[in-house]
Amino acid sequence: MKSSLKTKLALTYALVAIISILMISLMTNVFLEKQFKEYTIENQENKNKELADLISKQYSDNENWNYKSIESIGINALEQGLIIKLSDNSGKVIWDAATHNNGLCKQMIDHIENNMTKYYGNSSGKYEEKLYTVHNNNNKIGNLQIGYYGPFYYSDNDIEFINTLNKLLLGVGMLALFFAVLLGLFMAKMLSNPISRVVKAAQNIANGFYNNKITEKSETAEIDLLISTINNLAETLENQKNLRKRMSADIAHELRTPLATLQSHLEAMIDGIWKPSTERLESCHEESLRINRLIGDLENLAEYESENYKLSKVKYDIYDQIKKIIYNFQADFKNKGININLNGKREIVFADKDKISQVIINLISNSLKYTPKDGNVEIIIDKSDKEIIIKIKDTGRGISSEDLPYIFERFYRVDKSRNRLTGGAGIGLTIAKAIVNFHKGNIAVKSNLGKGTEFTVLLPKGI
Structure with a gap:
């Protein structure tokens, strides 16, 4: 099925816009994902170290732990997706998030795992634990075990940020697509209107109407050249038409005069008005020679213009x-x-x-x-x-x-x-x-x- 140039150009602009938006969105997501992943892993490591440092400060100089503060830190870490377990040098557990609220720990890990599975599938990661040494005044006072979903995970805020970004890209894409279609229609109109005018002029030329010249101009060089060519073609064909008419009139005139002379002389001699004298016969002969010269010139011209003519x-x-x-x-x-x-x-x-x-x-x-x-x-x-x-x-x-x-x-x-x-x-x-x-x-x-x-x-x- 054939479609108009305007439709094709509009669809082309829309297709280019869609492809550009998809490529930009894909590249943006890939780039941001890589950067965000590296940032999340680095940020997780920093959190773990900060948490270990904060725990170390809960050890007093009289070698006693501030259990209440440690519990508060542990609960706060749990809310951030971290499950901590603190032990002293003898292995005695000071505070364990699993013991404190095992149901909440499991619920939190399952929630993170579901979020990550939505984005990366079942291969996104697993629960892992890291062990950090806790020091006080350069002396080891215990071990801090931090459990989390690794190698990295997204919190609800992180996921909300990603979703907002994707929605923003989608909105920008739809807006860009809308303007691309509008621009496509505008450009299609600018390009197709003069071409349609050229087509109409060409059809008029094919039907023998050469006076309908194209007056509008185009900022596109090729279309402007096409308009100029069609106008020149119309003018040339108009001139050729006039020349053909004049040529027909000229041939008729050139043949009519000697033929009319021959006819009148011969009719006068046949009717007995004139006697067929040598002078009158020579006049008829002269007119016949004139016709013969004209025909000879036409034959010579046809011969000279022939592609097969050979020169000596x-x-x-x-x-x-x-x-x-x-x-x-x-x-x-x-x-x-x-x-x-x-x-x-x-x-x-x-x-x-x-x-x-x-x-x-x-x-x-x-x-x-x-x-x-x-x-x-x-x-x-x-x-x-x-x-x-x-x-x-x-x-x-x-x-x-x-x-x-x-x-x-x-x-x-x-x-x-x-x-x-x-x-x-x-x-x-x-x-x-x-x-x-x-x-x-x-x-x-x-x-x-x-x-x-x-x-x-x-x-x-x-x-």
Whole structure:
């Protein structure tokens, strides 16, 4: 049976509290018992010696015993669980507690034995006797035999102290358990509420609702990171959703225009409105080629993004490659009145020459399209320890910060008007990024609206 996180945390706190209380109680009892046992044995020995010393003082200088005082001492000792028997040097019994009240002695020993059996069982001890020499002025005047339950015993006061201590530990334990459950519920609520909110947000994402972001914060780093991740996931999926919609609209638009042109021309010729002249047939052919190029670009993109795509890598001079590409564009740049410069020196790379050429051509073509007359395009070839760096900078109209994150997406075009003079279907940069990624490289862009754009291509040196 599954239980909620809140229940599990509360039970965990309660279990930890119970275990802690039991361990503390056990350790406290073991420690106190050891100390109390040693104290009781030592205290018993001191009592016995004090009793012997007190008895010795009941012997007068005229060699007579103070029987009345001895009897009083014996009765008092009996009340403390001690059974004494005093004899002089000749063995004559001066006072014997058993003779004085044998029933009380037996009752007292039985009572102590019952108390000790409750705590330690039948192996707790037994009745034992110790013999002490009684002196007066350094002269032996007799022997004192002290009988008690040994090796130690607890009086009624001692047992009452132990019971009070155990009750106190039990009370503290119950109080600690109560606060532990309260703390557990509080902590469980603090932890489970944001997690429940994350679960709800994840369910909304699974159902296609991406706008329901989590606004609450958590003091727990992992939960706060989880909330941030879910919010980023929702935002990314929302962006992907919008891009898919735009891509569908773009594909429909890119196909609709040439197809509509083909349809209208063919219908006009079929209905006899137009004669099928060479000029009109060439126009239809041009539109069919446009559709074919779009389909070819999509096929190439799918191929480049395939995990099984293989590159035909060779060692070659990329400076020489870019120099030749610029030469092929020279007439176009001259006709538009744009200056193009190449800065750098010979750099050897290990790459697919045709595919890298496609990347460079695409980036230079973009600079040509979006740079106005009297503008400048500069291509810089540089290197670092591990990479060849290619930068293509222009002084064109630039890209807005809103469009910049999406320019490598399929069919995304900064020019929303879809003007044929300023570009194709919007797949060129997507293909360029796929090719560079396949080379284990990276392509990035920086741009300022109205000032220009800079593309940076990083290609690994390693062979």
